[in-house]
Amino acid sequence: MSFNVLNTNAVDLQQSLSENKLTSVEVVQQYFAQIDRHESELNAFISPAPRDKVLRVAKALDEERQNGQLRSALHGIPIVLKDCFITASKLGMSTTAGSLAFVGSEASKNSAIAQRLIDAGLIILGKSNMTEFAGMKMTMMMPGWSSHGGQTLSPYVKQIEENETILGHSAPGGSSTGSAVAVSAGFSPLAMGTETIGSIITPSSRNALYALKPTIGAQDVSGVYTMTDFYDSPGPMAKCAADVRALASILLGRDFNSPDMGSWKGLSVGFVDHKLWDLPDELCRPHEGTVEQTGEDYIDVIRTLEKNGCPLKYPVEVPDTSVLPNVISLAHWDFKHITMPRFIAAFDKCPMGSVEDIIKFNETNKDRAMPAPYTEQNDLEKAMNSNQDPEDMAKIKEELRTMGRQILDKAFDDNGVNILVGPVDSGFCIHACAAGYPVATLPVGQLRYNGRPFGAVAIAKGDDEESLLRLQAAYEAACKPRPLPDL
CATH class of the missing domain: 3.90.1300.10 (Amidase signature (AS) domain)
Incomplete structure (x- = not known):
């Protein structure tokens, strides 16, 4: 068969x-x-x-x-x-x-x-x-x-x-x-x-x-x-x-x-205003018609779900991610002091022993490790120089986690919803990362000009993967099938 x-x-x-x-x-x-x-x-x-x-x-x-x-x-x-x-x-x-x-x-x-x-x-x-x-x-x-x-x-x-x-x-x-x-x-x-x-x-x-x-x-x-x-x-x-x-x-x-899998029972979904959530031009240059199409398809999804009985609210307000402190610096610190040492230690044999070793390897093997246009290793170097006090870093993490949860919990509570949805092509998921909350994807459409699919991201509270999985099941039943590539 x-x-x-x-x-x-x-x-x-x-x-x-x-x-x-x-x-x-x-x-x-x-x-x-x-x-x-x-x-x-x-x-x-x-x-x-x-x-x-x-x-x-x-x-x-x-x-x-x-x-x-x-x-x-x-x-x-x-x-x-x-x-x-x-x-x-x-x-x-x-x-x-x-x-x-x-x-x-x-x-x-x-x-x-x-x-x-x-x-x-x-x-x-x-x-x-x-x-x-x-x-x-x-x-x-x-x-x-x-x-x-x-x-x-x-x-x-x-x-x-x-x-x-x-x-x-x-x-x-x-x-x-x-x-x-x-x-x-x-x-x-x-x-x-x-x-x-x-x-x-x-x-x-x-x-x-x-x-x-x-x-x-x-x-x-x-x-x-x-x-x-x-x-x-x-x-x-x-x-x-x-x-x-x-x-x-x-x-x-x-x-x-x-x-209740596949039904809307117990779910309530808040959609942010797509016009307030997009990517900056330095990350994604706008192409004629793409902003309009992605916005129209996003609204079409909301209308389709509403017709199919989804309890939803649109628009809901979630503060811009600029309210969060620097979200990247702690990643540099963790990479050097926690995650890379742990990754190396998981091997029985590893040619690398530290972040410094990796940087030296890349410099020594530039033609293969850093070919044009990827001739820099600025993030590795930032990680190498990340030497904050562990107690200070723990405090930064605690404050960021608390702030992320407060922002999202307020949006959940103020709007009476248990799921928040926004465009994937935006910084919307950053709040969930700060909070430690789960996220899930929903296919939305396909750009007319080059065929690239795009979608929405849904956020739920910590350990509430079930609501996201239920949303995906109900969404899939209500919305158009995902597009297939021309292969």
Whole structure:
């Protein structure tokens, strides 16, 4: 049985597997065929898993199924991991966070999340390319570029315009670009990304995906490269709401099977004024008609949801992110003192021992590690020079977390809503990052001028992933289908 890799989701694949219409070996082979057709033009992968190993895993999971042993609702389903989730070297994939400096690192143990997915019976097809160190190298680096993996391209746009800004309309998104492209291009039904500020939601919206960044701190990130524990959270990316829900259940160890799933019962959604939330020109130059189209489609979504019974309020007011103190400096400090040392320590063998080692490697290997136009490493240097007192930094974090929560809680309470929604192509998610609250994506439309998808981001209170997953399910049922790339 063949299936359309561009629109078939994991839940449907699981149904076909359970009815013996497909085997996991056959599923994997069909994704391999799509990868062979289009990976050379899109460059989603940085380290594909050896196919013989993948097929052996798939065959073993098929045998378990035949013996009545199912590990989870995603037993035998393929997945792609961002190149920041350490996997044991015996699996045949590297983990470099996109950096040439980490090529040759060896690990005997999987990251906690990779192991959780393996234990649930998912099949890892490979590691996806990412923005090097999730952006903690050079401030104006194009998302989806790394010295180890090169540039990932959108399957919808297929090229980056000359002199494009980092979040311009042909740019592929945030640091989890490879994972998003792998799903939208039909290389895998599921992928894992990580997000600091926008790294899951931006590439997901630009690939017309449903995705979730869970509450910060809700998962064990041992063996995962993160820029900072304060902002970062790993999360699922998929073609439909049900797939996000199934993967979130495995990641968070919670059952999201409310009888109200797909209904508006208990949900109340506040939409911000899209005219007040956009990207500055230095990040995304406006193109004729794009502002008008994205605004019109945003309003159309509101009208559609209202007609379908969604309790909503528009517009709701949320203060501009300028009210928050500097949100980046603490990431530099965490990277040097917490997250990079922890990432290095998770390997059994690693050529790097510190941030200083990485900077020196890049200088020594400029032609490969810092080719034009990415000839700087200003963020690594800022991290290297980040030497604030730990107690002072803890106070800064506490104040920022409190402020983020106060801002959002006031908006929730003043408007009587439990979800806030705004455009992805804006700074709206920054408040959620400061608060540590979960966010989720909703596909909205597709730019007429170049075919790039765009979407909305929804915010809920801490640990209320269920409301976001319920919103995605109800939204998907009410709104138009996500657009597919022309592949």
